[in-house]
Amino acid sequence: MFKKKEINRDTKLVVDLKITGDDADDFFIAFAEKFNVDISGFKIGDYFGNEEDFVASLIKDLFRNKEKGRKSLNIGQLEKAVIVGRLDEDVINS
Numbered sequence: 680m681f682k683k684k685e686i687n688r689d690t691k692l693v694v695d696l697k698i699t700g701d702d703a704d705d706f707f708i709a710f711a712e713k714f715n716v717d718i719s720g721f722k723i724g725d726y727f728g729n730e731e732d733f734v735a736s737l738i739k740d741l742f743r744n745k746e747k748g749r750k751s752l753n754i755g756q757l758e759k760a761v762i763v764g765r766l767d768e769d770v771i772n773s
Contacts, residue, residue: 688755693727703727716760720767726752
């Protein structure tokens with residue numbers, strides 16, 4: 680059973696929401712369509728691993744509480760993308 684968590688600007692997609700692999704692909708397609716955000720410059724592989732990586736990283740994260748060598752993305756960064764209409768490194772790092 681999943682516990683309810685408060686979602687805020689600091690909520691991380693991988694660590695807190697457990698979004699990865701095919702779910703990440705589906706999430707960003709829906710995100711782009713819903714909020715009219717250009718994601719063509721977003722390098723999803725820098726942020727999300729495949730499903731197999733996720734299971735292995737969950738086990739490691741129990742002991743380290745870190746994302747598996749990938750960049751972190753949070754809700755606040757997605758909010759900025761909605762405001763400017765695109766998601767790329769410039770928006771994420773601004």
